[in-house]
Amino acid sequence: MKQLYALICFFIVISCNSVSYSQGLSAGFLSGINFSDIHGNYCSGKWKYKSGASESIFIDYSINKVIGFQTGVNIATLYYEHVQYNELPRMYYLSPSSSSYYIPDLIYFRTSEKMDFTVLTIPAQVKLSIPSRPSVNLTAGIFYSFITDYSLNYVYSDEPSKRDFGWLFSTGLSYPLNDNMDALFDIRYMTGRRRFIEQAGYKHGSVDLRFGVAFKGFLSKNSDSDQTGKNDTVSSRISLTYKGGINISRNYFGDNSGSYSFYTGLSAGFSVNIKLAERTFFQTGLSFENTGYSLKDSSDSFHRYHSGLEPVYYVNTKIGTDYINIPAQLCILVGKPGNMYISTGPYLAIKLNARCTGEAIMESKDQGSYSLRKIVVYDDLNGLIRNNDIGWIFGGGITIPVFEKYSLDLGLQYRTGFRDIFNESFYSGMTPYKRGETIIRNRMLSFHFGVRTPVFR
Amino acid sequence: MDGLFKYRYFILLCLSGVIPSCTPDPSIEMLENYNFEFVSESGNKMLAGETSIVTIKAKNYLNRTDNRVKVIFDIIRGGGSVSEQSVLTDSSGYTTVSWQFGGDSLDQLLRASVYKLSGQYLTSADLVAYGFMENEWNGISCNPDGYITEMIADTVNRVTFMVASGHIYRQGSRYFLWEEVVDDNLVLPRTIEIDRNGVIYVSTWNGEVVKSTDHGESWKKCTKPYPEDPYYIFMSVANDNYLWAGKYDFPTKFSKDGGNTWQNAGDIISPFLNGNTFRLKSGALVNHGAKGTSRERLNISYDDGLTWISRETPGYSTVMYVNENDEIFIGTQENGFTIYQTIDMGATFKKVHSVFPQWGTTMENNIFTKWNGFYYIIVPGFGILKSSDLIHYENYWLNSDLNDLFIDHNGVLIAKDWDYKTVYYRKNSE
Secondary structure: OHHHHHHHHHHHHHHHOHHHOOOOEEEEEEEEEEEEOOEOOOOOOEEOOOEEEEEEEEEEEEOOOOEEEEEEEEEEEEEEEEEOOOOOOOOOOOOOOOOOOOOOOOOOOOOEEEEEEEEEEEEEEEEEEEOOOOEEEEEEEEEEEEEEEEEEEOOOOOOOOOEEEEEEEEEEEEEEEEOOEEEEEEEEEEEEEEEEEOOOOEEEEEEEEEEEEEEOHHHOOOOOHHHHOOOOOEEEEEEEEEEEEEEEEOOEEOOOHHHEEOEEEEEEEEEEEEEEEOOEEEEEEEEEEEEEEEEEEEEOOOOOOOOOOOOOEEEEEEEEEEEEEEEEEEEEEEOOOOOEEEEEEEEEEEEEEEEEEEEEEEEEEEOOEEEEEEEEEEEEOOOOEOOEEEEEEEEEEEEEEEOOOEEEEEEEEEEEEOOOOEOHHHHOOOOHHHHOOOEEOOEEEEEEEEEEEEEEO | OHHHHHOHHHHHHHHHHHOOOOOOOOEEEEEEEEEEEEOOOOOEEEEOOOEEEEEEEEEEOOOOOOOOOEEEEEEEEOOOEEOOOEEEOOOOOEEEEEEEOOOOOOEEEEEEEEEOOOOOEEEEEEEEEEEEOEOOOEEEEOOOHHHEEEEEEEOOOOEEEEEEOOEEEEEOOOOOOEEEEOOOOOOOEEEEEEOOOOOEEEEEOOOOEEEEOOOOOOOEEOOOOOOOOOOOOEEEEOOOOOEEEEOOOOOOEEEOOOOOOOEEOOOOOOOOOOOOEEEOOOOOEEEEOOOOOOOEEEEEEOOOOOOOEEEEOOOOEEEEEEOOOOOEEEEEOOOOEEEEEEOOOOOOOEEEEEEOOOOOOOOOOOOEEEEOOEEEEEEOOOEEEEEOOOOOOEEEEEOOOEEEEEEOOOOOEEEEEOOOOEEEEEEOOO
């Protein structure tokens, strides 16, 4: 902990004495909560999103209004809890007429695996700012972290690793409160790359929601007041669209596809539109997408149709995967007014989480016994689903100008992945074709509604 | 943005509570749980046509005060009948019906299909029983009789004992029911024999000889024939009540006084004894067997077993039987299984019958069995022959799976399968 305090003091001293530093230097703090998001090769039971504190101080060095670097120190407490399906052994039943014992009803309990870690993290990130109002900040980088404290209650004999490194990505908004201070809102996604329990294959991860303040006014007398955007002119080459919508996924085809049905999810994010020619734009961005499929049939598995002689469950589940989607599309305006467009291009989707939720009914008829169980299904499927997906997008839409600088964007998009989303290493490298199973690929129709805002020069 | 920033702690607090709880945890909830069982023990053995009282008990684990279900009984095998086909259990879950065993097969199977009172089918439970039929071979794989290795029957005192899985059993009230005989002296029984006076002898796996003079009520140890050796012996009782004992690498012995004293029987007598020593009316003793591969297997003694002469037998003989006329019959391996007769003490042999079994016999088997004027000859790998004079034969039951044959004091034939777990009972009508 002494190291931690030393680092914090170091950054405070830097912050307070940074007047002499370059105009692009700013510092601040972010404070908020993290939701644990452990990763690993599991496919059963639920890892709860448990909240913990997350505190950061940072310094930024901006080369210009768009590109910069960011580092700092972050301390967070990660709480992990895994809940599994469990059921007490059946208690011997004594007839009330033959015994005075009171035998309570059957009790079902859950066992959980609990761990918590206090993690000191040092990130190193590249920052991309889109100078709008509020301005959008995107960062990506690496981190190195130290476990300063931990406690655990799990079945493995391994001691957890005390060091970690990994990737982090964040997106956020900064809003100028005055010439020297910006209010910040930030969503950060961190994923460790080192197994902290070798036996289990667990890797650290979290999603942080943070608010904070960036101080920049005292760094220089000629502070970056232009970054507030007050005096900027609107760029005619770049625009920004904040958008959200509904996805309808139909991810299944091939054998047994009748057991599956549509899945409805949400999407939210933004896109950056860069003008290439009079009626041609390049469009990229970042969006959170929730895609998947539904399974409703008798099956031996909760997450895909599989049936032996007599399926164990009647399953009614939804299998959803969260992705961060990064498109790279060419967008062409059509029609005389130029407010309609068509777009196409590839995309890269980075998996955040995957889960199977719903209900299953298990009817058991053995010789002389009958039981009917309702199972509330929640299986994290991170180990089963590939970490990323690539594919192609086709889309189109219409923009409707509102007010002076803004416009509404209504669009329809169809996206199809190139590969089966399931990790074939779980099936000894056998493809779904060879296994005779349904092909599951991301295929999604999404309707979005967005607001296009100007970007300042 | 100012507002968002102003209320940031409130927002974070709300998110920290809402997000973790917005999805349910995995769980299992028992909605219904029943168990149904027959109170009667499965595997009940009775005679075909007899009636058994059958009680079924239903348990509703989630509502213990109401165990009522509807039960429909069906006869699946055996061809019997039940007194009521459709019944309701009482609130305690019990119901009782009468089940009359059928005569279609030994196996009797009663199925109780259980329904909720609403009519929803739940599951079924089966009750297996056995209905033994007269004049039929009833094959059954069960304990202990499936593992029978030796048997004696005392028709005078009407008792039958068998050795199975290292225990002695007495036949019970029915010919297919057996009760274990427990006595401190009966440690690891191996073989059982009976003499003409009804004295029962048991040899054990540790070389002891134990006898009962009161038809199996009490048992006492005889003098150990090979006191220096702790392992099993071969034992046989001849028709003159002499008790014979043999052991590899030891001289064969016999006892004239019911196992009190033992004397050597000479060097040429095989230790492998299998009911193969007979006293002829002339006073001579005949024995079958040889040490090694000698073909001189008919041994004759005119001095009460002290010295022996040996004569060659045909066809690699394996077993001998002497009838009441002192005619000697030899079972051989010639052409499968061939029976020879000699009436001149082995000077000449006459072939009387031959069959071709699927596999060869051994001398461990109880080949010749007589009941009610007829001989039943088991030929392992072939079946059972029947003869009234040991000269003329008929195929009584062709079954290549048979390995041994016994008969109880009521004349019930009990054949043993080569799988060492199946036994066949046949009770012929009086």
